[in-house]
Structure formats: structure tokens, C-alpha cells
Amino acid sequence: MRADRTDAIFSALADPTRRQVIRALSEQGPSTATGLAANLPVTRQAVTKHLITLADAGLVTSTRRGREKLYQISPRPLTDAVSWMADLGARWDDRLAALRDHVLTPKRRR
Amino acid sequence: MRADRTDAIFSALADPTRRQVIRALSEQGPSTATGLAANLPVTRQAVTKHLITLADAGLVTSTRRGREKLYQISPRPLTDAVSWMADLGARWDDRLAALRDHVLTPKRRR
DNA sequence: TTAGATTGCAACCCTAGGGTTGCACTATAC
DNA sequence: GTATAGTGCAACCCTAGGGTTGCAATCTAA
Numbered sequence: 104m105r106a107d108r109t110d111a112i113f114s115a116l117a118d119p120t121r122r123q124v125i126r127a128l129s130e131q132g133p134s135t136a137t138g139l140a141a142n143l144p145v146t147r148q149a150v151t152k153h154l155i156t157l158a159d160a161g162l163v164t165s166t167r168r169g170r171e172k173l174y175q176i177s178p179r180p181l182t183d184a185v186s187w188m189a190d191l192g193a194r195w196d197d198r199l200a201a202l203r204d205h206v207l208t209p210k211r212r213r
Numbered sequence: 214m215r216a217d218r219t220d221a222i223f224s225a226l227a228d229p230t231r232r233q234v235i236r237a238l239s240e241q242g243p244s245t246a247t248g249l250a251a252n253l254p255v256t257r258q259a260v261t262k263h264l265i266t267l268a269d270a271g272l273v274t275s276t277r278r279g280r281e282k283l284y285q286i287s288p289r290p291l292t293d294a295v296s297w298m299a300d301l302g303a304r305w306d307d308r309l310a311a312l313r314d315h316v317l318t319p320k321r322r323r
Numbered sequence: 324t325t326a327g328a329t330t331g332c333a334a335c336c337c338t339a340g341g342g343t344t345g346c347a348c349t350a351t352a353c
Numbered sequence: 354g355t356a357t358a359g360t361g362c363a364a365c366c367c368t369a370g371g372g373t374t375g376c377a378a379t380c381t382a383a
């Protein structure tokens with residue numbers, strides 16, 4: 104059972120600022136906490152906390168480079184959340200059923 | 214922009230008890246708050262609060278029947294959340310890209 | 324070596340919200 | 354009618370967690 108995993112992912116995604124962080128990382132590519140905070144209405148420390156939360160959920164990974172720490176997205180855990188929702192909605196919505204089938208098919212590459 | 218909508222959906226999905234409620238509704242069909250609470254480790258009032266939150270997010274709907282109030286799932290808003298995640302992950306994961314394409318295609322029926 | 328930049332850590336504030344109890348209200352059943 | 358099962362509402366408790374400030378530690382560049 105990976106209920107805790109699903110927990111972490113949905114909790115991580117629940118916060119608007121955190122979704123902004125993810126979006127920013129998605130658009131700008133790997134960035135530091137300081138760099139992200141420059142474009143957000145919160146302090147660097149707040150961003151750092153969010154990045155830690157996201158890392159705990161497996162949604163971002165970090166690599167050191169000299170004195171700075173680069174964060175980048177790791178979207179694979181999203182598949183868990185998607186499949187949770189798709190599995191749920193499959194009984195009512197045909198499109199979601201199709202999504203679930205896609206999620207459950209084995210990876211094609213990577 | 215329907216950022217508030219996405220907010221409500223992710224927040225609603227963030228709580229484990231709330232996901233249990235959704236699961237229960239999904240498996241047992243329409244139920245009352247009292248009925249749901251019988252199978253959950255929280256009181257009826259807690260379940261009622263969760264149902265209100267879910268209703269605000271559009272994830273459940275309710276209908277009166279005599280003295281009882283029946284709740285049932287309305288999974289369509291899930292599509293919003295799925296497309297948010299799929300759009301995000303599409304740049305890294307081929308499967309998620311395929312999902313996004315499915316989400317964005319117009320409905321076939323209903 | 325020294326100044327500036329960047330991260331890390333700790334303490335703290337404050338609100339949101341998940342949970343409870345208690346009671347009033349309403350509808351069904353007898 | 355009266356008892357019972359269900360809902361609705363309000364007050365309250367308490368923790369989680371999002372945000373801040375402040376400072377130490379570390380690395381780079383001049």
C-alpha cells in the first residue's frame with residue numbers, strides 16, 4: 104500500500120504557492136530557491152520549505168553545483184495521482200476511462 | 214482563469230479522509246453523511262464538513278430524499294486536475310503527453 | 324584575505340481547518 | 354400523539370503548516 108505516497112503527492116499539490124513553484128520550474132528549467140523566490144511573492148525560506156515538501160513527495164530533485172543548489176522537476180510521481188483520479192472517475196466519464204488505460208499501460212521507453 | 218477552481222479541487226483531494234469519502238461513495242454509490250460515517254473513523258459532523266468541501270469543489274452533488282440527504286460523486290471536475298498535471302508532466306513523460314491529448318479532445322458523448 | 328552571495332537552521336507568529344460535543348429542528352414510524 | 358432517526362448549526366479545541374525574521378556557515382570572486 105502506498106497510501107502515504109498518494110498522500111504526499113496530493114498534499115504537495117494542494118498548496119497554490121507550491122503549484123506556482125512547480126510551474127516556474129517547469130517553464131524556466133532547473134533553478135535555485137533564491138532564483139525562484141525572485142519571481143514569487145514569498146521569501147526564499149518559504150520557497151525552500153516548499154521545495155523540501157516537493158522533494159519529499161518525489162516531485163522535485165536537487166543537485167549541488169558549487170555553492171548553489173539546483174532544483175528540477177521529476178514528474179513521474181504525478182502518474183500515481185493521475186491514476187488515482189482516473190481510476191475513480193472511470194465509472195462515470197469515458198475520457199477518464201481512456202486515461203486510466205493509458206496510465207496502466209507499461210512504459211514505452213525511457 | 215479558473216485557478217480558484219483548481220485550488221478547490223486539489224485542496225479537496227489533499228485530505229486522506231476526504232479521499233476515503235470519495236472512495237466510499239464511488240464503491241457504495243449514493244450515501245448519506247450518517248451512512249458514510251458508520252464506516253469511517255470520524256463522526257458524522259466531520260463527514261458532513263468533508264462533503265460540503267467536496268461539494269464546493271464540485272466533486273459531489275446532493276439530493277434530498279425525505280429526511281435524508283443523499284450524496285453522490287460528480288467526477289467531471291477531476292478532468293481539470295488531471296489536465297493540470299498532464300500538461301505539466303507532458304514535457305518529461307511520454308505517457309502523460311498522451312494523457313493530455315486525451316483530456317483535451319472534446320467529449321464524445323454525455 | 325576580504326567582501327558579497329547563497330544556503331541552512333532555528334525560533335517564532337498566526338491562521339486554516341480537521342475534529343469534537345451539544346443542541347435545535349425536521350421528518351418518518353409506530 | 355410520541356419516539357426515533359436523520360440533518361443542520363454553532364461553539365470550541367488543537368495541531369499542522371505556511372510565512373516570517375535573524376543569524377551562522379559556506380562558497381565564490383575580487
